[in-house]
Amino acid sequence: MLDSQIRLRKLNFTHLMRRVSHIKHIFNELHFKLVRIIAEGGMGIVYEAEQKGAGKFVKRVAVKLIREEYSKIEEFRSNFVGEARLVADLIHTNIVQTYHLGEISGQYFMTMEYVDGITLEDFIMRHRDTKQLVPTDLAGFIVSRICRGLSHAHQRCDKSGRNLGIVHRDVNPRNIMLAREGDVKLTDFGIAKAFDLMYNEEGEVIAGKDESLSPEQARREVTDARADLFSCAILLSELLLGENIFEANREEATRKNILELSIPDFTDLRPEIDPRLDDILQRAFKRDREKRYQSAQAMLTALEMFLYGDGYGPTNEKLAAYMLDLFDEGGENAAERWNKGLTPGLEQNESD
Numbered sequence: 001m002l003d004s005q006i007r008l009r010k011l012n013f014t015h016l017m018r019r020v021s022h023i024k025h026i027f028n029e030l031h032f033k034l035v036r037i038i039a040e041g042g043m044g045i046v047y048e049a050e051q052k053g054a055g056k057f058v059k060r061v062a063v064k065l066i067r068e069e070y071s072k073i074e075e076f077r078s079n080f081v082g083e084a085r086l087v088a089d090l091i092h093t094n095i096v097q098t099y100h101l102g103e104i105s106g107q108y109f110m111t112m113e114y115v116d117g118i119t120l121e122d123f124i125m126r127h128r129d130t131k132q133l134v135p136t137d138l139a140g141f142i143v144s145r146i147c148r149g150l151s152h153a154h155q156r157c158d159k160s161g162r163n164l165g166i167v168h169r170d171v172n173p174r175n176i177m178l179a180r181e182g183d184v185k186l187t188d189f190g191i192a193k194a195f196d197l198m199y200n201e202e203g204e205v206i207a208g209k210d211e212s213l214s215p216e217q218a219r220r221e222v223t224d225a226r227a228d229l230f231s232c233a234i235l236l237s238e239l240l241l242g243e244n245i246f247e248a249n250r251e252e253a254t255r256k257n258i259l260e261l262s263i264p265d266f267t268d269l270r271p272e273i274d275p276r277l278d279d280i281l282q283r284a285f286k287r288d289r290e291k292r293y294q295s296a297q298a299m300l301t302a303l304e305m306f307l308y309g310d311g312y313g314p315t316n317e318k319l320a321a322y323m324l325d326l327f328d329e330g331g332e333n334a335a336e337r338w339n340k341g342l343t344p345g346l347e348q349n350e351s352d
Contacts, residue, residue: 032063032111043070044080048114061099064110071107083189084110086166090156094149096177096187115185120176120235123323128242130332135339136273137307138322139239140280141314143232144303145184146176150232151296153186154225167223171231172212173238178323182316210254211247215287218255226289229299233284240277241269259287276306321345 033050040046049063070076084101091097097113120142127134153166168175168189175188214230216223238244245264246257263285266278280302286292293299307313321343326334337343 032061034063038062043067043076049111051111060114060116062096062112062114064112066108068107077108080108080110086164087189090153090189092149092152093183094145094185095152096185112187113185115177115179115183115187117177117179117181117183118323118327119174120178120239121173123178123326124173124238124242126326126331127335130326130334132332132335133242133270134239135322135335136240136270136277137314138319138338139236140277140303140307141319142176142178142184142239143236144300144307146171146186146232146235147229147296147300147303149184149186150225150228151300153189154228154296165224167225168228168231169217169223170209170212171228171235172209173235176235178319180320180323182318182320182323184316184319210251210258211244213255213258214289215259216289218258224289225296226292226294229284229293229296230289232296232299233281236284237266237281240266240273274306280306318343318346 031052033052035048035050038046038048044064044066047063047065049061051059051061053059066076066080071080081101084098087095087098088101096115098110099113100111102109102111124134150168150171153168156164156166158164166189168186170188171186175186177183177185177187179185210218212231212234214223214227216227216230234244234246246254246261248254248257263282266273266281267275280299283291283302284293284299293302322334322338324345325331325337325343328334334343341347
């Protein structure tokens with residue numbers, strides 16, 4: 001009887017190892033075809049790619065490749081691997097998903113969700129180029145979705161239940177994607193910090209783009225999740241005004257503005273801004289983080305109370321319709337049509 005059980009266990013183990021070997025073979029058979037460059041920076045390149053499988057299976061993905069020269073530097077390699085490990089389990093509608101981390105001949109790459117759309121920077125620039133301002137409710141909606149993604153990241157815990165202490169530290173228009181379907185997605189956790197995952201020199205270097213820094217970052221202080229909320233306030237004010245109120249010609253002047261520039265009454269700068277939205281900005285712009293919103297969830301709640309407190313407000317589908325109108329012929333009047341309820345596909349039906 002015992003001999004039979006031993007033989008059965010050996011057979012089961014052999015079968016398991018064959019399955020593991022088979023699975024490894026499957027992963028080795030994955031193929032990617034690079035289609036075009038989506039974005040290119042000093043340290044890496046992001047490609048649109050096609051992942052091919054059996055039965056003519058094709059899936060569009062994004063492939064983020066760290067440049068070969070940086071792959072050889074321990075600091076950059078560790079940060080790239082750390083970013084992949086960090087975002088692997090950040091599965092949320094408002095965060096770009098990461099599927100796989102790979103390495104080819106010493107060069108590391110990430111396979112990520114492909115977002116068919118534009119960056120928030122493109123969205124803002126289109127409004128500038130056509131001399132119009134983003135509708136106030138859409139501005140609030142976009143930032144509320146960013147807060148949703150940040151709230152998920154900030155609350156993420158490891159397997160033991162310990163909060164990972166994730167801080168994005170680079171929430172800016174280039175790192176926000178707007179999908180054609182109207183989804184708003186936060187991406188690029190490349191300089192995020194998290195316990196035990198990311199290379200971090202807080203107190204020695206400034207992480208993030210100067211015009212999107214929190215006061216803590218500008219002072220080279222240790223940050224927490226509340227730093228990202230100041231950056232969200234910068235995003236919201238830029239969407240509403242069409243410009244970053246802190247940005248100057250020199251980096252030092254920009255950082256000085258972040259630390260010292262008087263925060264304006266935004267209803268004076270744009271009269272159609274609701275006082276409730278100005279209240280949200282004033283609180284999120286508090287330089288003393290103890291007086292700021294204490295969590296992304298709290299800022300999200302405030303924005304959603306503004307957006308939906310009086311009834312039906314913006315949705316992904318409405319943002320998608322507005323984007324289509326904005327970039328279409330006659331897009332220079334898209335904001336006016338939105339404010340009048342005349343955005344194509346969203347016109348009010350009098351019989352409703």
